[in-house]
Amino acid sequence: MQAKPEDSAQIDNFYRWIRAYLADLSRADDGELSHAINFGYWPESCSNLFEAQMAFFDLICSLLAPLGENAHGVEVGCGIGGYAMRLLRKYPVKLTCYDLLQEHLDLTRQYARDHGVDGRLETIQGNSMHMDTFADDAVDFMYCVESSFHYDEKQKFFDEVYRVLKPGATFAYADISCENTAKVAFKSGNHFSAKTELDDYITNAGLSIVEHRDIGPQVYEPLYRYTEYFNDELLDAPAGSDKAKVGKYWDLVNSNYTKLYRQGLMGYQVYKIRK
Numbered sequence: 032m033q034a035k036p037e038d039s040a041q042i043d044n045f046y047r048w049i050r051a052y053l054a055d056l057s058r059a060d061d062g063e064l065s066h067a068i069n070f071g072y073w074p075e076s077c078s079n080l081f082e083a084q085m086a087f088f089d090l091i092c093s094l095l096a097p098l099g100e101n102a103h104g105v106e107v108g109c110g111i112g113g114y115a116m117r118l119l120r121k122y123p124v125k126l127t128c129y130d131l132l133q134e135h136l137d138l139t140r141q142y143a144r145d146h147g148v149d150g151r152l153e154t155i156q157g158n159s160m161h162m163d164t165f166a167d168d169a170v171d172f173m174y175c176v177e178s179s180f181h182y183d184e185k186q187k188f189f190d191e192v193y194r195v196l197k198p199g200a201t202f203a204y205a206d207i208s209c210e211n212t213a214k215v216a217f218k219s220g221n222h223f224s225a226k227t228e229l230d231d232y233i234t235n236a237g238l239s240i241v242e243h244r245d246i247g248p249q250v251y252e253p254l255y256r257y258t259e260y261f262n263d264e265l266l267d268a269p270a271g272s273d274k275a276k277v278g279k280y281w282d283l284v285n286s287n288y289t290k291l292y293r294q295g296l297m298g299y300q301v302y303k304i305r306k
C-alpha cells in the first residue's frame with residue numbers, strides 16, 4: 032500500500048526544499064559530503080555535523096554487530112544513502128534500502144555506485160507502514176534512523192518490522208521523541224512520540240528491547256550551536272536568498288527543539304531491539 036498521496040507529496044516537497052542546505056551543513060572540513068540526513072550524535076570529540084553523523088553511524092553499527100558474510104539487511108527510510116554506502120563498505124552484507132521517495136533511492140544507488148558497493152545493494156520504493164514487498168521472517172537485520180517521526184501509524188511500522196525480521200534478528204532504531212507535541216513550533220508532517228509510547232509500540236509488536244539510550248544530551252545543544260555557527264560563518268548564501276531562508280528556518284527548528292530538550296520535553300531515543 033502506498034502512503035497517502037498528500038503525505039508523500041508533502042515529504043517530497045520538504046526534502047527538495049531543504050536537501051541542498053542540509054548537504055552543506057553536513058559537509059566535512061575536507062569537502063566530503065556525508066549523504067546522511069540526520070541530527071548526528073555529538074560526543075565531545077565532534078566539531079561539526081559530518082563528524083557527528085559518522086559517530087552516529089558507528090553507534091548504529093555497534094548495535095547491529097556482528098554482521099556476518101551474506102547477512103541480508105534492510106535500511107528503512109534510508110534517505111540518500113550515506114549510511115547504506117558506509118555499511119556496505121564496512122561489512123560483507125547485502126542491503127535493501129527502502130524509502131518513500133524514489134528520488135532518494137536513485138541518489139542512494141548513485142552514491143553506492145560511486146563507491147563500488149552497488150553490487151550488494153537493492154532499492155525498493157515503499158511505505159514503512161506497509162512493507163508488503165518483504166516476506167515474513169525474511170531478513171537478518173534492520174535499522175531505521177530518524178525516519179519514523181514521519182510515520183502517522185507507528186504501531187503498524189513496528190508490527191511490520193516484527194513480521195519481516197527472522198526470529199532472533201536485531202533491529203537498530205533511532206529517532207526524536209517528544210513528551211508534549213503541542214509545544215513543537217513546526218508540526219506539519221511531524222509525528223513525534225513520547226518515550227513511553229515508543230516502548231509500548233515496540234513491546235506491543237512482540238519485539239524485545241535489548242538496550243536503550245537517550246542521546247538527547249549529545250544531540251540538541253551541540254547541533255543548535257553548530258547550526259548557528261554554520262549560518263553565521265560558513266553558509267555561502269546572500270541574505271534573503273532561498274538558501275539563507277532555509278538556514279533561518281533550520282535555526283528556528285533547532286532553537287525550538289533545544290528549548291524543549293532543556294525543559295525535559297524532547298529526547299533522542301536509540302534502541303537495540305530483538306525479535
Ligand SMILES: C[S@@+](CC[C@H](N)C(=O)[O-])C[C@H]1O[C@@H](n2cnc3c(N)ncnc32)[C@H](O)[C@@H]1O
Pocket residue numbers: 034042066067068069107108109110111112113114129130131132135157158159160175176177178179181182
Ligand atoms: C530525515 S531522513 C533520514 C534519512 C536517513 N535515515 C539518514 O539518517 O540519513 C527521513 C527519510 O525517511 C523517509 N520517509 C519518510 N516517510 C516514509 C515512509 N512512510 N516510508 C518510508 N520512508 C519514509 C524520507 O523520504 C527520508 O528519506
